[in-house]
Amino acid sequence: MRLEIERLRLNLSAAERDRALLPFGIDPAMINPNDLMDESYVDRLCKASNNLAMLGQASLEDKFNGSIGLGTVDNNVVDFWNVSGIGDHCSGGMCEVRAEITAPAFAPSAASFVGASESILMCSGCKRKVCKVCCAGRGALLLNNSGEVDSSTNRSIILDSVVCKQCCSDIVLHALILDYVRVLISLRRRDRSNKAAYKALDQVVGFSLRDFALEKSRSSNHQQTVRILHHLLSGLESLAEFPFASFLHPVETATDSAPFLSLLSPLSSGSRQSYWKAPPNVTSVEFVIVLGTLSDVSGVILLVSPCGYSVTDAPTVQIWASNKIQKEERSCMGKWDVQSLATSSSEILGPEKLGAEDKVPRHVKFTFKNPVRCRIIWITLQLKRPGSSSVNFEKDFNLLSLDENPFAQANRRASFSGAVENDPCLHARRILVAGAPVKNEMGLTSQSPDQMKFNSWLDRAPQLNRFKVPIEVEKLFDNDLVLEQYLLPASPSLDGFRLDAFSAIKPRVSHSSYSDIDIWDTSVTFLEDRHISPAVLFIQVSALQEPNSMVIVGEYRLPEAKGGTAMYFDFPRQIQTRMVSFKLLGDVAAFTDDPAEVDESSTRTLLAAGLSLANRVKLYYFADPYELGKWASLSAI
Structure with missing residues (x-):
């Protein structure tokens, strides 16, 4: 020890x-x-x-x-x-x-x-x-x-x-x-759960939590974030925030870029200087955003990166929307040229000015003509090819210069986003989807014919009922965690078993609190042991098959249920056998007896007596309900 x-x-x-x-x-x-x-x-x-x-x-x-x-x-x-x-x-x-x-x-x-x-x-x-x-x-x-x-x-x-x-x-x-x-x-x-949480957050936000205190001191408070969102969304709701919404497919991302999931992270999370960018050789990127619920979308807002846009890396944006995943059924919401917007407005050009952290971030709004009810949104960002109409000769070339070739490639970078100064790339800080979720009125939802047919099939009475299979002898082993049931020679084929839920419970206190070391211990994840590593029980079913060998029929995970609750487990196929064995597996040592049901005279404390399989398992087979009561030996369970 x-x-x-x-x-x-x-x-x-x-x-x-x-x-x-x-x-x-x-x-x-x-x-x-x-x-x-x-x-x-x-x-x-x-x-x-x-x-x-x-x-x-x-x-x-x-x-x-x-x-x-x-x-x-x-x-x-x-x-x-x-x-x-x-x-x-x-x-x-x-x-x-x-x-x-x-x-x-x-x-x-x-x-x-x-x-x-x-x-x-x-x-x-x-x-x-x-x-x-x-x-x-x-x-x-x-x-x-x-x-x-x-x-x-x-x-x-x-x-x-x-x-x-x-x-x-x-x-x-x-x-x-x-x-x-x-x-x-x-x-x-x-500690392992904290590290896993840090790693997961880093995959979304894109910065190390070692810099969390510095970024937290720079970030705005909650009221200021709400005020900025209210100004950006014009009173609508933000529908595409991770984890309530996410991308359907991964997106190509540069090695020195923030993760692509950071585009959907909350506005107040992450570093203000980090942003997503595509590899320099990628000229077109498609984002497929799946919303949490069916919503009425009014538009999309693209938050500009801290480096800003220039003439060569301002993308062309095209947006589709649909309620189905098939691209053939989507509808085009519009196509916008960010370069023309950047030319008409200098707000999104160049690096972000100092002292602009507390103001509304630079953004470009793509407003739909009419709100569309959808669940999936396709957003395509595409760079214009060199030599197209995107080149502005008045700004990009000085024809009166005598010191250099005016038609030579300009030795400057498109923006601070490119890995190489002459290589423009796609980049953005955040993507906001503005709209309102569809709310169910009076709890009623429109159902398709297939859904109504499925519901009517569920509401129908079953054609077959479960009937109990008589047991000749029942034996218990290994502290009542193993049960063997011997059947009569003329027993029918087995279709499953019924298990009454155990009365044992998971104790909330399994050891002295480690917070006793430091009562002001502030960890990122305040999780109990039963949530970090939950105790799970399985029941393994084996049947005796010829020639005198036990064959595993299946292993079933037991859900948490109130003691005595009847749980039914169907076998994958019918089984003809003379003996069936049930073995309780899993974290049996993590359960204790309910204090209200503990017998003071009992000396069994190593394993909970509430996990005993005695009188808890009943075998059954399927038969027509008409057979119920026809024979004295038949009884439904």
Whole structure:
């Protein structure tokens, strides 16, 4: 367990740990701490650790109350667990307990000696001087006072004091270690989820979150963003913001560009200097935007990049709209030449001026003649070919110059968007779709004939009913997680099984809160363990086939349901067999019994009794409803 603690403190995966141990001749597969304890002790340890988790949650709430002046703030130098790692041991000196005196295999760091010698405390149990390493965590005080571990001890210990490890029983120390490992696993899981969230946000926004604080200080507040959007949309709604809308296909993007999804990201997100641009050799790009709902679209707004447009990289924009994905059924909304707009208005020409961050961003509006009801919008940006009418001889060439060839290629860049100064490219900052979503009135929606036919088929009574298959014998194995049902010789072919939902629940508190380390810990993702890595149950069904071999019929994932809810699972084909086996798989250890249904006389605590398959599975086959009641052995389920 100490090795596992060191692995988690170093933020190493299990595979990385195994690769580090193999060169030293240590096989991690041979290390199993559960084999060192008998089952009864493991049951007691599970009870103690679960109780410690609840006490840790209550302690955290007390600490929050104390931080806002509703109680005393605990500033004890000993944390909740105080689990020493490899190389941490008692340095001697004034410590009278000497609980951690085992010499390590290598010389410990000087920090271990200094930390142990500076913190000399008084044990509240034996009244001896004790160093920080020889102290048990503050959770030991809570666990001893709860009376769950040892009811014979009736000591009144002040919770802001400390207790040495010699005054604690082994089960208390082991419960602290087990709870601490759970906390470290949760911290690693949260760290991985944060990194995944950062990576996903970087794919959308296009800048590293290391620069988040700088960009946040520069960005406008929420009210200012709302005011800018209201001015841009003229009172309409923004219909194409990720993740409520997205692109149907990926778009070609330059290597030094912001991600193409940043075109649909909210206006206040991302860096103001970042923008999307296509590779220099791409002269035409098509964006296919899928809206979240059916909407009445009034137009599209293209926010100009910070570099602005020039004569050579101002695109031609063409927009289509449709409610279906087929291009043959789309309608053209119009075609606009941004170059002519740039010539008539100098607002979108050249780089963005300094101090324009708080103003309405530069944009080009493409307003439809009439609002169109659609779900998919096609937007094509296309550069004009060199030598076309897009070249302005009055501005691009100086015919009176005697120092240079007037017809030579101008040594200047189209805008700041090009990777090479002479290579113009397509670029933009944001794409806004203005309109209003179609709202259902009175909950009624127009349905196509095919949809109405499908609904009528669903409303029809089934032609076949499920009938129960009688069982001759039922056997349970492996803590009631495996069930074998033996059928009668004249049983019909099986079509599926019914499973009544388990009464076990997922506990909200599985370990002491890691926020106890820092109550003001502000993480990007405040996710519980059950959301980051949810516990999932599967049931595997096998049938006995000739010659006396078990064949897996299927594996079914069990949904979360109220205890006792009937769930039906059809087999992929009819099965003729004499014996069917059901095996419960998945995260069975993550479930506990409902406190309202726990039997105090039961000693089963390692696995939840609510996960038992006893009397929960019934086999069935399909037959005509007319057969119901015709035979005494038939009954519907």
